[in-house]
């Protein structure tokens with residue numbers, strides 16, 4: 373009899389895992405892999421909507437090529453020619469301070485002329501190399517920033533990065549877990565600046581064209597028709613193994629394997645991979661392991677509403693430049709930031725249109741999901757109209773609601789994670805592979821999926 377592997381959840385973690393397992397067991401008729409997804413479409417957070425000649429991203433705008441795994445997945449799927457790189461002018465990013473947009477400095481001279489920082493703040497930056505490395509693995513991102521660079525640099529640069537990646541609060545996220553690279557650079561080199569410079573020099577040596585970027589920042593990539601194209605290609609390739617509209621309700625142990633009950637039927641798995649978000653896994657794993665279920669249920673997520681507003685270019689007093697802007701917590705704005713997708717990737721809108729992608733909410737605004745669609749659009753419009761001379765109405769609008777957008781690697785999470793890892797270790801053929809373990813970026817999800825496939829107990 374053939375062995376059954378079941379994957380629950382068809383976001384990028386589950387889909388990439390399916391791809392890696394199919395590769396691993398190619399030609400093995402004794403191993404069958406099936407993926408169960410609750411929605412009538414796969415992709416999870418990754419979803420692109422095409423409407424009125426505009427591609428709107430519900431979730432991620434792109435992925436970085438500073439790691440290889442997502443790029444490798446795209447190459448495996450034959451999507452190399454469909455890849456698009458961010459326009460070099462999109463390197464310009466802005467920070468909103470007291471309602472004024474300031475370009476994020478990209479060079480020492482730009483840093484010197486960055487107005488919101490005092491002379492003292494600027495003098496302090498190179499002195500970071502002289503500060504002793506920290507010893508507290510529980511340090512928050514904010515504490516780390518203030519210790520090494522002072523309050524203003526932390527407020528204007530680190531805090532917005534936390535918002536941009538996690539929709540989170542720098543005062544709550546644990547540096548070691550949320551930004552392991554930064555933590556490791558400080559631990560290894562004694563200084564973040566020293567670590568960044570030396571890593572960049574080391575990585576740029578011997579890189580060939582087309583290889584993953586040597587810069588720790590990397591280059592942002594997407595696909596001609598948006599990020600959804602990646603998941604569509606995966607679904608097309610593995611259509612026979614993907615079961616949509618299958619809501620998993622409970623999981624139980626049966627002998628050495630698992631029974632999985634969905635709203636429609638019952639499956640059996642010799643090996644089970646759970647790739648759904650922590651709160652949903654918590655609900656259906658209650659019977660299998662009540663302790664694990666409780667720990668998963670405690671992981672906090674930031675809510676996020678993403679509003680897309682598209683105007684005729686002719687209605688704008690001036691065309692905004694660059695990637696977009698982020699708004700630091702000190703500005704007390706429920707708008708986290710605004711992206712200009714058409715400036716980043718080609719073909720996102722018709723040439724005569726301009727799209728704003730307004731991110732509203734984050735962990736500091738837990739009630740954002742109580743707003744109506746009209747209220748959210750109004751909030752987005754208010755944000756744009758106070759900055760850009762907009763004379764005219766939108767051509768089209770989009771709204772994506774994510775009540776549980778991104779898991780928060782906060783202080784409590786550190787304890788939860790240890791408990792979760794311990795509980796999972798009780799079952800040799802049971803795995804959790806999702807963005808609440810091992811990183812939230814697409815690259816993190818795809819590389820964790822690759823590692824999980826390698827560990828498959830059915831090898």
Ligand SMILES: Cc1cc2nc3c(=O)[nH]c(=O)nc-3n(C[C@H](O)[C@H](O)[C@H](O)COP(=O)(O)OP(=O)(O)OC[C@H]3O[C@@H](n4cnc5c(N)ncnc54)[C@H](O)[C@@H]3O)c2cc1C
Nearest residue numbers: 381383384385410416417431432433620648652807813814
């Ligand atoms: C607004 C936003 C912008 C982002 N921007 C970026 C970016 O630019 N770059 C980047 O690298 N990352 C970005 N991220 C993060 C990244 O997109 C996510 O971390 C990643 O896509 C998560 O993938 P996942 O498969 O782990 O989870 P998910 O995408 O959440 O997928 C989980 C899947 O499980 C399914 N599921 C849940 N419960 C059940 C059940 N009971 N039965 C069956 N199926 C179930 C869900 O329907 C879903 O399809 C962004 C995230 C958000 C929200």
